[in-house]
Amino acid sequence: MFKRILIANRGEIALRVIRTAREMGVECVAVYSDVDDCALHTRMAHVAVPLHGVTPAESYLDMDKILKAAAETGAEAIHPGYGFLSENAEFARRVKAAGLAWIGPPAEAITVMGDKIESRRAMAKANVPCVPGLTDPVDDVAAAVKDAEGIGYPIAIKAAAGGGGKGIRIVRDPSEMESAFRQASGEAVSAFGDGRLYLERYIDNPRHVEIQVMCDSHGNRVHLFERECSIQRRHQKLVEEAPCCVLTDQMRQDMGEVALRAAEHVNYEGAGTVEFLWEKGEFFFLEMNTRLQVEHPVTEMITGVDLVREQLLVAAGEKLSITQDELKIHGHAIEVRINAEDATQGYLPSVGILHNLRAPGGPWVRLDTAMYRHMEVGLTYDPMLGKLIVWGPDRISAIERMKRAIAEMNVGGVRTSMPAALTVLEHPRFVSGDIDTHFLESLTIEPPKEHDILVAAACAIYRHNKAKRSAMDPEASSREEWKERGRRERSGYARRLMERGGQV
Amino acid sequence: MKLFVDMHGREYEVDLIERAGQRELRVDGKVVDLDFREADTLGQFIVMMDGQSYGLSIEGDTHETHVTLAGHSYAVHMEDDRERAANLAAKEAAGGGGPVEAVMPGIVVEVLVEEGQAVEEGTPLLILEAMKMQNEIKAPGPGSVAEVRVSAGQTVAGGAVLMVLKGED
Numbered sequence: 176m177f178k179r180i181l182i183a184n185r186g187e188i189a190l191r192v193i194r195t196a197r198e199m200g201v202e203c204v205a206v207y208s209d210v211d212d213c214a215l216h217t218r219m220a221h222v223a224v225p226l227h228g229v230t231p232a233e234s235y236l237d238m239d240k241i242l243k244a245a246a247e248t249g250a251e252a253i254h255p256g257y258g259f260l261s262e263n264a265e266f267a268r269r270v271k272a273a274g275l276a277w278i279g280p281p282a283e284a285i286t287v288m289g290d291k292i293e294s295r296r297a298m299a300k301a302n303v304p305c306v307p308g309l310t311d312p313v314d315d316v317a318a319a320v321k322d323a324e325g326i327g328y329p330i331a332i333k334a335a336a337g338g339g340g341k342g343i344r345i346v347r348d349p350s351e352m353e354s355a356f357r358q359a360s361g362e363a364v365s366a367f368g369d370g371r372l373y374l375e376r377y378i379d380n381p382r383h384v385e386i387q388v389m390c391d392s393h394g395n396r397v398h399l400f401e402r403e404c405s406i407q408r409r410h411q412k413l414v415e416e417a418p419c420c421v422l423t424d425q426m427r428q429d430m431g432e433v434a435l436r437a438a439e440h441v442n443y444e445g446a447g448t449v450e451f452l453w454e455k456g457e458f459f460f461l462e463m464n465t466r467l468q469v470e471h472p473v474t475e476m477i478t479g480v481d482l483v484r485e486q487l488l489v490a491a492g493e494k495l496s497i498t499q500d501e502l503k504i505h506g507h508a509i510e511v512r513i514n515a516e517d518a519t520q521g522y523l524p525s526v527g528i529l530h531n532l533r534a535p536g537g538p539w540v541r542l543d544t545a546m547y548r549h550m551e552v553g554l555t556y557d558p559m560l561g562k563l564i565v566w567g568p569d570r571i572s573a574i575e576r577m578k579r580a581i582a583e584m585n586v587g588g589v590r591t592s593m594p595a596a597l598t599v600l601e602h603p604r605f606v607s608g609d610i611d612t613h614f615l616e617s618l619t620i621e622p623p624k625e626h627d628i629l630v631a632a633a634c635a636i637y638r639h640n641k642a643k644r645s646a647m648d649p650e651a652s653s654r655e656e657w658k659e660r661g662r663r664e665r666s667g668y669a670r671r672l673m674e675r676g677g678q679v
Numbered sequence: 680m681k682l683f684v685d686m687h688g689r690e691y692e693v694d695l696i697e698r699a700g701q702r703e704l705r706v707d708g709k710v711v712d713l714d715f716r717e718a719d720t721l722g723q724f725i726v727m728m729d730g731q732s733y734g735l736s737i738e739g740d741t742h743e744t745h746v747t748l749a750g751h752s753y754a755v756h757m758e759d760d761r762e763r764a765a766n767l768a769a770k771e772a773a774g775g776g777g778p779v780e781a782v783m784p785g786i787v788v789e790v791l792v793e794e795g796q797a798v799e800e801g802t803p804l805l806i807l808e809a810m811k812m813q814n815e816i817k818a819p820g821p822g823s824v825a826e827v828r829v830s831a832g833q834t835v836a837g838g839a840v841l842m843v844l845k846g847e848d
Contacts, residue, residue: 341812358806361788362813409812519687519752523783524809526837531721531736554784554809581750585736587722590745594752621687622751628691628706629713629733630746631684633726634755635693635704636715638741639680 176491177201177251177276182216183241184256186545187561188467189216192254195483204248206241208234210555215545222248229555235259238266242273252276252490254483258557261466262289278490280465284441288463291335292373298460301440303433306452306459308375316356319374320349326376332356334363335371342366343410345377378459380611381452383407384419386434387474389482389497390443391489397499398431399474399482402448406599408522408615413592414599415470416509417477419453420570420608430458437463445489446471446482469512469562472543476508476566507573508566511596513544513586515558518595518620526552531587535580539566552589560586570608574600595620683763685756776822776846784837785809787829792842797823804842805829822846 179202182189193203193216205220209229217223224244226234234240236259245253253270255261255278267282279285288294295310308326312335313319323330323346332355334342342363344355356372364370387399403419404412418427434449437460448468450461471482480497488496516522529550534542544561552560565580567573581597598620599605605614622630682693694705704711714727724735736747739755742762746753758766788806792798798818806813826843829835 354803358813358815361806362808365788365808365813517752517754519754520782524785526784531719531723531738533723578750584750585723585747587736587738587747590752593750597750622748622753624689626733626748627686627689628709628711629726629728630686630735630748630753630755631691631693632704632706632711632713632728633715633724633735633737634684634744634746634757635680635682635695636702636713637724637737637744638682638757639695639697641741 176487176493179204179221179248179250180252180254180278180487181206181241181245181248181250182220182254182256183235183260184254184258185211185214185216185235185556186559187543188256188258188469190219190545191543192256192483193219195481196487199484199487201487204244204250206235206244208555210551210553214550215547224248231259231556238263238269242269245270245275246273250275252278252487254278254486255466257466257469262464264289276490278445278486280441280443280445280447284443284447285465287441288447288465289336291333291337291462292371294462295460297440298437301436303437303440303460304458306375306378306461309373312371312373316353319356319372320352322374323349323352326374329377329379330374331377332359332372332374334359334367334369335373336367336369337363342372378452378454380613381405381454382419382421382610383412383450383461383612384422384430384453384458385448385450385468386430387468387471387482388434388438388443388447388449389480389485389489389495390438390445390447391495392444392492393494395495395498396435396438396443397495397497397502398434399478399480399502400427400504401430402470402473404470405610405612406605406615407612411514412470412512413514413615414509414511414596415473416507416570416573417473418504418507421453426456426458433458433460446486469559470510472541472562472564473508473510476541476564477504477506478502479505506566506568507570508564509573509577509600510562510564511577511581512559512592513546513561513563514592515552515560515589516592517590518592518598519590519622522592522595524554524558525590526554527588528552529586529588531585533583533585535563535583537580537583539576540580541565546586560589560591571606574606594622681760683758686753776820776825776844778840779804779816779819779842779844781807781816781835781837781839781841783807783809785814785835787831787833787835787841788813789831790827790829792824792827794824794827797821798844807835807841816841818844820844820846 181204182192196203202221205216205223206226207217226240228234260266264282264285267277270277287297295305329347332344342359344359346352346355360370382405384401390396401419402417404415406414437449446467448464451458452461515525517525532548541564546560565576567576578600680695684691696703716725718725722736722738726733744755785807788808790805791803800820802818803815805816822844825845829841
């Protein structure tokens, strides 16, 4: 096993990797941008190296800086987390060329699966069922309109280099093609630097069901069952669960086998996810994510397998610690993403300082987050602040536990996606398992009326007290500001200590 | 003190009278007996009402507050008689037009209209990118573009005025 690894990421996923690594006796090197000089991953790692710069391109996407940090700290392997460089084949190649282990799949597998067109070709060859569509990118709007006739409406326009829902537009009528094509192309260029688009049939009411796979370099491959991720908005997932309540054991086994066939075809190694669209018992290959996914904890909760631990074992050339026969589904797990967005105002991004945090607790509640009090939430990075995960012996008790945990939690200073998640969990359709990928977008997120009198009365007293205080002590508010600034400056203590080579 | 409290389009009238340390509270004319305590200076409150205890988080100023109660989030707007009159007058003066503000911080990708151009309700005015998602900002009503204040590539803060529309006369 490695003595020391570098984590080329930030936020909760950096902490996730550090936690398992520490439990395995592996030291961690964190890298951080100027914005993140007080972030938790810089404090929890054994060594923290500044990358300088603010934007992702200047920091977590800068391969040269990250490789230099690895060389200087003697790291033997690099874990890319998710996002940033995790699905960048060139980076995977450069890590290996530098004599380091890459905690991820082979670069060739990333290349094939990262290109939607290439991956469809490969999957068709491996006998993996795909959504009807073209395997070649379309040149322009006119060609798109013509090709769409052959595939049949509704059509999904997707970025060839895409992922995470970026660059995707749905077209239901040829007249919408021009504006959708322009927007999709613009988004693809700005997000991936590659404006190529392709078309496929849009399946109207699918569920999003994905299979977790794990492969080592000795030819061992296992699937760790499915995750249901149908609760999403603009292709960004919000609530994920495992298992999926509509799969039969036979379907689960079939999908698992197809996913392993997909992985085998690209000589996959490490953790990966094969995503499917599922409708009325049929399933179609959507894409394969060649990394650890945000929602991996629900799989960990129902199988008892630490996926990061398996990733490290595989990257170190060891065998998987689990076999297919040993894997069983135990109970039910749900995850809710905590995004900095105002779910009651059309999910507008929300920024601010987390002045007040209260974490939920109790049995079978797991909070994976890098939030800390006085953290500044800006627009530089992904709005996901963390994930709340619960386990229960069955789906209904897991839902009740999640509702209880959300009610305990408070993220003061920004608006979050939690009210949307709660609305989903309280909805009879979700409880009955009758969901598809449009369910979340069909909901209006509004607080229930039940406690309006209480809230109205409390706000009036709040205003009254505030007005009274500032009338009696007009300088109080400026004093508050001064204290706030002091707190922020003090939190730089950890950073300065580390820059001098100390540990926190 | 009389307050109009609005949350998500639901409006309540709150009367708050304080006399010699005694507080009397009415919501829509009904007396509410409520015990209100600050748990800390960060926005946590404990409210007792009808024999039940609630933990609330309240943040914001004397006009706009956000309340979190049992996982749900309430956007609350408050105004008294005087503020209500002033706000109504300001709205009236703007007519059908007025400023088009950035509802979120982001980057202007493309401006789709020119000054002087006539617009219908729903005409795309510009594309704003935030969190790598592109959003079309549409005209709220018919009129014309009086002034364009931003250009492509520009970073704008939440609430920034992007353009000014002139309402139909």
